[in-house]
Amino acid sequence: MSSLFPALAAGPDGLRPALRFGEHALTYGELRAAAGALGPRLAGARRVAVWATPSAGTAVAVVAALLAGVPAVPLNPRTGTRELAHIVADSAPSLVLAAPGDDLPAPLAGLPRVDVAPHARGDGPDARPPAEPGAEAPALIVYTSGTTGPPKGAVLPRRALAASLDALADAWAWTADDVLVHALPLFHVHGLVLGVLGPLRRGGSVRHLGRFTTGGVARELAAGGTMLFGVPTMYHRIAEALGTDEDLTGALAGARLLVSGSAALPPSDHERITAATGRRVVERYGMTETLMLCAVRVGPDGAARTHRPGSVGTPLRGVGLRLVEDDGTPLTAYDGETIGEVQVRGPNLFTGYLNRPDATAAAFDGDWFRTGDMAVRDPDGSLRLVGRRATDLVKSGGFKIGAGEVENALLSHPGVREAAVTGEPDADLGERVVAWVVPADPAAPPPAGELADHVAAQLAPHKRPRAVRYLEELPRNDMGKVMKRALRG
The missing domain is CATH 3.40.50.12780 (ANL, N-terminal domain)
Incomplete structure (x- = not known):
């Protein structure tokens, strides 16, 4: 058998x-x-x-x-x-x-x-x-x-x-x-x-x-x-x-x-x-x-x-999961707000990258795998992802802002069909939030100021997009994921 x-x-x-x-x-x-x-x-x-x-x-x-x-x-x-x-x-x-x-x-x-x-x-x-x-x-x-x-x-x-x-x-x-x-x-x-x-x-x-x-x-x-x-x-x-x-x-x-x-x-x-x-x-x-x-x-x-x-x-059963600070310190908060990187261990993990012992070693913190994903934990222990560490975490004015929550706020605006959020260098803030928007009506896109106010009202003022750029479509891969590295100013 x-x-x-x-x-x-x-x-x-x-x-x-x-x-x-x-x-x-x-x-x-x-x-x-x-x-x-x-x-x-x-x-x-x-x-x-x-x-x-x-x-x-x-x-x-x-x-x-x-x-x-x-x-x-x-x-x-x-x-x-x-x-x-x-x-x-x-x-x-x-x-x-x-x-x-x-x-x-x-x-x-x-x-x-x-x-x-x-x-x-x-x-x-x-x-x-x-x-x-x-x-x-x-x-x-x-x-x-x-x-x-x-x-x-x-x-x-x-x-x-x-x-x-x-x-x-x-x-x-x-x-x-x-x-x-x-x-x-x-x-x-x-x-x-x-x-x-x-x-x-x-x-x-x-x-x-x-x-x-x-x-x-x-x-x-x-x-x-x-x-x-x-x-x-x-x-x-x-x-x-x-x-x-x-x-x-x-x-x-x-x-x-x-x-x-x-x-x-x-x-x-x-x-x-x-x-x-x-x-x-x-x-x-x-x-x-x-x-x-x-x-x-x-x-x-x-x-x-x-x-x-x-x-x-x-x-899932058998999966060990923790969130950590930038320096690897484990987070204990279950407040739905504190962002950390997801690290995991358990029988579901791979054994390594083929022919790449260097990459395998770099991917682990002891026996914890560094996913590169950023998340918060709610009081009931459930996880909410806010994006990838490399492309979806915007550090603006001393705050950590997850691209995912800003994207969801933008998508709740009736004039937005699709949205992606990235960060770009800013002399004052360190990074600023940039929204890439596919309008529901290309002939009448919602004004940038209106979208910024919409996000600020739902989330917080510091999470509002400082720039809005309009596209006909977002670049996606075969699995439907937005390829943010293809988004450029």
């Missing part, structure tokens, strides 16, 4: 639905057979690269690698040639797994290729895979975004996958009866680990939309889907469609659990979705190196036990 996927054991559950990607659907028995057919071709591989398109083949490839005990390196098909060449050279995979017919770019041309057929069969449904390695063995090597240099490969051990997914099951009452719907990319931990490996570990099923559409969400949730995973961009589109799409409204109202992650969901979208459907979107917090750290807890009926927009919940 697989230690990661007990439901893949031969038996009566073989007919249970496991995966569906468009016309490609696999039962647990068919997934076991397809992974078993691929497994022998991975024998002796040091690592395998996976061309991670949103397809059943990607899921089969990763499951086969995990069953065979071979670390998988998921590759983003949209990665540029230079960055992809770095990842391939750094991870040195023995071969690349791809769907038949996929055109692979030049950096992969020198690797032996294995085409993954989702419905292939091995020697029989009861063919046994090799013995799995121990809990500390590498399972996945996932490359970070590389905002301050070339991407680094975070080595995720098998125990991190198991610990994080089991802690989420505890927080969300996630069971084999759940059917997850999502359209997230499969080269990242959100879409791959949570969105594919999570259902498989529970013995449930996943329906991947291939490409996000509100119609696809409505169709799959109405046809038995119980959970929806998405990023804020997706939920924003859902919120905008709810006023005119009764099918979507009904489908969301019938879902057990709606989860948003990878970035903060604006309060306005929370409110619109809840008002239309009666369901609350819950948020969670994690990152590549740590998998999941916190989550808003829900009961079997999907009702959040405690919830407020902006909260990512309390630490």
Whole structure:
């Protein structure tokens, strides 16, 4: 029996639905057979690269690698040639797994290729895979975004996958009866680990939309889907469609659990979705190196036990979490105001950056991992993120100002469609708050002074933007996160 996927054991559950990607659907028995057919071709591989398109083949490839005990390196098909060449050279995979017919770019041309057929069969449904390695063995090597240099490969051990997914099951009452719907990319931990490996570990099923559409969400949730995973961009589109799409409204109202992650969901979208459907979107917090750290807890009926927009919940089972000052001194305040850097430890952490002992050492304070995220803790112990230390903490006039809270205040103005906040040097204040705004009506953007007064009235005068710059759209990456380093004066 697989230690990661007990439901893949031969038996009566073989007919249970496991995966569906468009016309490609696999039962647990068919997934076991397809992974078993691929497994022998991975024998002796040091690592395998996976061309991670949103397809059943990607899921089969990763499951086969995990069953065979071979670390998988998921590759983003949209990665540029230079960055992809770095990842391939750094991870040195023995071969690349791809769907038949996929055109692979030049950096992969020198690797032996294995085409993954989702419905292939091995020697029989009861063919046994090799013995799995121990809990500390590498399972996945996932490359970070590389905002301050070339991407680094975070080595995720098998125990991190198991610990994080089991802690989420505890927080969300996630069971084999759940059917997850999502359209997230499969080269990242959100879409791959949570969105594919999570259902498989529970013995449930996943329906991947291939490409996000509100119609696809409505169709799959109405046809038995119980959970929806998405990023804020997706939920924003859902919120905008709810006023005119009764099918979507009904489908969301019938879902057990709606989860948003990878970035903060604006309060306005929370409110619109809840008002239309009666369901609350819950948020969670994690990152590549740590998998999941916190989550808003829900009961079997999907009702959040405690919830407020902006909260990512309390630490998951097994996760140690603290906030620290700039000098590393732990903070004890649970006042919802005192900002500190999040540091964490626990079985969900990665083992290090591949080939980068220097970067690994710099990322830890003893056995505490420095996330680089800034947050406050509310009296009930829940965490509210205010931004990244490098790009979202503005030190202005002696105050620490989190970009996230200013962004949420701006988004509550009816004339603002999207907003991002950064800091820039100021001779008097040290740094000043700068707002980047996409107006709801480009022909009549809200005046800068009006926006500054709006923020000051909601938060505090020292948190108001000192400059407002208008854009047609905010620069975002594949996960919908705003790329603030692309914002320049």
